[in-house]
Amino acid sequence: MKYKSVFDIIGPIMIGPSSSHTAGAARIGRVARHLFGRKPEFAKISFYGSFAKTYRGHGTDVAIVGGILDYDTFDTRIVDALTIAKQEGIEVSMTEEDAVTDHPNTARVIIGDKEGQIEVVGISIGGGKIEITELNGFSLRLSGNHPALLIVHNDKYGAIAGVANILAKHEINIGHMEVSRKEKGKEALMVIEIDQNADEVIINELNSLPIVQQVVKIHD
Amino acid sequence: MFRNVAELIELAESKKCKIADIMIEQEMEVTGRSREEVTSFMDRNLTVMEEAVLRGITEDVKSHSGLTGGDGKLLQEYIKSGKSLSGDLMLDAVSKAMATNEVNAAMGTICATPTAGSAGVVPGTLFALKGKLNPTREQMIEYLFTAGAFGFVVANNASISGAAGGCQAEVGSATGMAAAAIVELAGGTPSQAAEAMAIALKNMLGLVCDPVAGLVEVPCVKRNAMGASNAIVAADMALAGIVSRIPCDEVIDAMYKIGLSMPSALRETAQGGLAATPTGRELEAKIFGIPLNEK
Numbered sequence: 435m436k437y438k439s440v441f442d443i444i445g446p447i448m449i450g451p452s453s454s455h456t457a458g459a460a461r462i463g464r465v466a467r468h469l470f471g472r473k474p475e476f477a478k479i480s481f482y483g484s485f486a487k488t489y490r491g492h493g494t495d496v497a498i499v500g501g502i503l504d505y506d507t508f509d510t511r512i513v514d515a516l517t518i519a520k521q522e523g524i525e526v527s528m529t530e531e532d533a534v535t536d537h538p539n540t541a542r543v544i545i546g547d548k549e550g551q552i553e554v555v556g557i558s559i560g561g562g563k564i565e566i567t568e569l570n571g572f573s574l575r576l577s578g579n580h581p582a583l584l585i586v587h588n589d590k591y592g593a594i595a596g597v598a599n600i601l602a603k604h605e606i607n608i609g610h611m612e613v614s615r616k617e618k619g620k621e622a623l624m625v626i627e628i629d630q631n632a633d634e635v636i637i638n639e640l641n642s643l644p645i646v647q648q649v650v651k652i653h654d
Numbered sequence: 655m656f657r658n659v660a661e662l663i664e665l666a667e668s669k670k671c672k673i674a675d676i677m678i679e680q681e682m683e684v685t686g687r688s689r690e691e692v693t694s695f696m697d698r699n700l701t702v703m704e705e706a707v708l709r710g711i712t713e714d715v716k717s718h719s720g721l722t723g724g725d726g727k728l729l730q731e732y733i734k735s736g737k738s739l740s741g742d743l744m745l746d747a748v749s750k751a752m753a754t755n756e757v758n759a760a761m762g763t764i765c766a767t768p769t770a771g772s773a774g775v776v777p778g779t780l781f782a783l784k785g786k787l788n789p790t791r792e793q794m795i796e797y798l799f800t801a802g803a804f805g806f807v808v809a810n811n812a813s814i815s816g817a818a819g820g821c822q823a824e825v826g827s828a829t830g831m832a833a834a835a836i837v838e839l840a841g842g843t844p845s846q847a848a849e850a851m852a853i854a855l856k857n858m859l860g861l862v863c864d865p866v867a868g869l870v871e872v873p874c875v876k877r878n879a880m881g882a883s884n885a886i887v888a889a890d891m892a893l894a895g896i897v898s899r900i901p902c903d904e905v906i907d908a909m910y911k912i913g914l915s916m917p918s919a920l921r922e923t924a925q926g927g928l929a930a931t932p933t934g935r936e937l938e939a940k941i942f943g944i945p946l947n948e949k
Contacts, residue, residue: 435657435810440681441695443768443805443814443831444776444798447702450758451717451870453766453773454815484817487923488868490942491719493761513761538817538921560815560823561768629686 436559438579446562448507454539455485455492458558460512463501465566465576466543466554468652469584474545476525477502483538485558486530494541499526502545507562537567572614572623576652580609580627585640586648589615589622593645597624600639606630621647655680659807659848659902666844673834673844674796677803696795702765703754703777709762710753717759719941722871726753743782744883751778751882755875767798768805768814771821771870772828774878776801779832779885780839787839800838801831804851811903812910816863817922819913821877826858826909829881829888836889852898852905854888859905860912862920864927867938873928 437443448457467474479498481489489495493512499519500512511518519526531542537557544553555568566576569584576582587593594613601608607629615622632651640649656662656676666673681692709715711730716723729749732738738745751774758764758773767776780797783789789797805814808827813819833854834847842850858881866872898905919926928934938944 435655437806437809438684440677440799440802440806441699443809444696444699444802445765445767447699447763447765448770450761450764450770453768453770454817455870456770457766483918484922487925488865491865491868491924492870508763510763538918538923539815558815560813560818561809562766562770 437561437563442561442563446507448562449510449512452492453562454558454560455488455494456497457507457562458539458564459485459494459497459541460501460505460507461562461564462541462554462556462558462566463498463543464504464506465501465556465564465652466545466552467502467504469554469569469650470545470552471650472547473522474502474524475547476545477519478527478544480529480531480542482531482533482535482540482542485539485541486532489530495528498541498543502543569623571616574612574614574623574625576625577627580629581631582652583624583626583628583632583640584650584652585624585626585646587622587624587646589619590645593622594624596643596645597626597640600636600643601626601628604632604636606632606636656807658811659804659851659906662803662807663844663848672796672800673803673838673847674799677799677806693795696798697791699765700795700798702763703767704781706754706757706762706764707750707777707781710757711749715756715760715762717756717869717871718761719867719869719871721866721869721937722759722875723756725875726750726756740883743786744886746785747779747782747882747886748879749778750781751775751878752875754778755870755878759869759871759875767801768809768827768831769816769824771816771874772824772878772881774875775825775828775881775885776832776835778878778882779836783836783839789839793839797835797839800847801835804834805831808906808909812906813913819910820916820921821861821863822858822909823913824863825874825877825881826855826861828878829858829885830855832882832885833888833892836885837892840889840893842893846892848902849897850889850892852900852902853891853896854885855905855909856898856900857884857888859909862916862927863922864920864929865922865924866929866934867941868924868929869941872934872937
């Protein structure tokens with residue numbers, strides 16, 4: 435089931451005018467910000483489908499930038515997000531794409547700075563609910579509704595067991611898990627939605643596994 | 655966990671409880687939160703709805719485009735004139751539904767129910783019925799859980815996105831949710847609530863999403879008005895004992911399939927329907943400053 439909570443239906447509390455095109459867009463931007471982990475210097479945003487056709491009218495542009503500024507769906511600063519981003523030195527560019535995507539409300543967000551960048555594809559599936567479908571070229575499915583761990587690792591035996599052992603030791607329960615790779619034996623990505631928040635100790639322990647390249651944590 | 659309306663009704667009837675209770679219990683189970691936490695969270699949503707309604711019927715709300723705002727307030731003044739034809743309760747619901755969507759269009763704070771574009775129907779009907787049925791705060795919170803339970807089924811088995819399923823998925827779903835919640839608030843049975851949902855949604859099937867200039871304003875605000883009135887009529891019909899010949903779950907399934915066969919021009923792309931009328935195009939050109947011949 436895509437929708438698990440009654441508050442996906444009665445909610446979110448948000449700034450208008452559209453739950454999918456405003457609140458959903460803000461959430462996609464915010465997940466990208468959390469994945470990046472710091473304030474970016476640039477944001478390149480591409481809109482597809484209904485997003486591309488109607489983003490101005492729906493405030494999708496201000497909302498997604500608001501999300502990148504780490505604002506929640508009900509943060510009234512969303513209205514002025516483009517101006518605030520400019521003041522904070524974030525260079526924002528937007529493109530309307532013609533390509534047909536699987537979901538009509540799709541956005542691609544590339545944010546970064548001199549140190550690096552990340553590329554996130556998000557879809558807004560209705561009522562403010564979103565899914566992240568791609569991260570740095572990896573296909574995945576992440577709702578952003580639960581705390582989650584994103585672990586980049588070598589595509590090799592024992593990677594899943596190693597990570598799962600550490601989580602088990604710290605009594606962290608896995609709610610949903612997905613593994614994907616671009617090519618056999620190369621870089622792979624583990625997406626683990628967990629029921630508890632993982633603290634720094636756990637993150638450091640996961641990072642110390644030789645097979646693990648990078649760990650990113652997303653809070654509830 | 656209930657997967658469809660039939661299971662939801664079955665659960666409520668076998669436990670001899672309200673649909674709202676089933677939804678609250680499921681929420682507690684899924685999130686691990688206590689009853690108090692879950693209901694106080696909904697209480698917060700109710701407060702946001704109440705504030706949006708109040709703002710829309712008392713303040714001079716105007717959207718950035720200037721297309722919408724002030725109609726909810728206008729209708730309140732008309733009710734006071736005592737000349738209303740369709741009745742004060744009906745028009746009060748319509749006015750409060752519009753008021754919510756006018757606040758939404760003005761980028762004000764609202765609670766999506768189930769979406770922002772359809773956020774007026776559920777609170778509009780609730781705050782109109784408040785004057786007649788005098789519900790407690792707790793009953794008003796239950797109203798939202800009942801509406802949420804039906805919306806939950808629609809969202810998982812069909813869609814609540816205009817871009818995916820047209821307006822029937824948004825205002826249509828909201829109307830069905832409100833109809834069911836009205837029945838429960840008025841003391842009807844769980845199966846009567848399901849009948850009301852079925853009757854209401856049947857009358858919204860095929861409704862396309864064709865917003866002028868891509869804004870959640872025209873025709874969205876007035877569709878919330880009609881959704882609110884439709885919900886009250888459907889609830890009255892179900893409370894009178896009228897049943898839908900097509901079961902609620904099949905109506906929801908029909909809505910889903912109709913959405914799948916709807917062309918993209920009629921699913922929130924501002925390319926067809928009212929958006930593509932000469933006046934719709936003219937408004938779009940004026941709002942975004944784009945010459946008409948470039949559209």
